[in-house]
Amino acid sequence: DTAVSQTPKYLVTQMGNDKSIKCEQNLGHDTMYWYKQDSKKFLKIMFSYNNKELIINETVPNRFSPKSPDKAHLNLHINSLELGDSAVYFCASSQLRLAGGPGETQYFGPGTRLLVL
């Protein structure tokens, strides 16, 4: 069974279009994330939701809007796509552990490869 799944796996679209990426986790985790990996392979946090509440919103253009209908799903909608949005977008999830314990493990989805033409 896939723990964290994303759709679509590949997305090729024209500049100016609006697109959505969906993410689902079946691990029962309370926190979900969106990361962006650019052409230089650098992974950077975009958003984080905890129990449907936004807790991290990094410096991301407001064309990007996350939506969490429930704690198992976190979708990413992108308006007016630009060339620079081309990247791999990874969804991840984790479960809060007690303070002082080992760090939380984040489990990543397979990624969505977005190419804007």
Add this chain to the structure above:
Amino acid sequence: RKEVEQDPGPFNVPEGATVAFNCTYSNSASQSFFWYRQDCRKEPKLLMSVYSSGNEDGRFTAQLNRASQYISLLIRDSKLSDSATYLCVVNGDTGRRALTFGSGTRLQVQP
């Protein structure tokens, strides 16, 4: 200065070699430390957490030096299947719970 810095490599080593990767982080308040592995065109996967006392998992040994803000990963007896990019990862703020990734060190193990 980047929050997490790694030598990008690539490290090209023969099978059976021992190889070490280093990483430095800038946030002295960082709480949790990890090594993730990312294969080409795949998602990152946790390789191991890094504990203050150092820890070992089979052929892999991780060390943390909080005073120097330095993390290392040692791989002994390299296998072809170890070829991947190794990402040094830090969680600087338990409230945010977001990981900060280094850009990764690429390892290529050759027959």
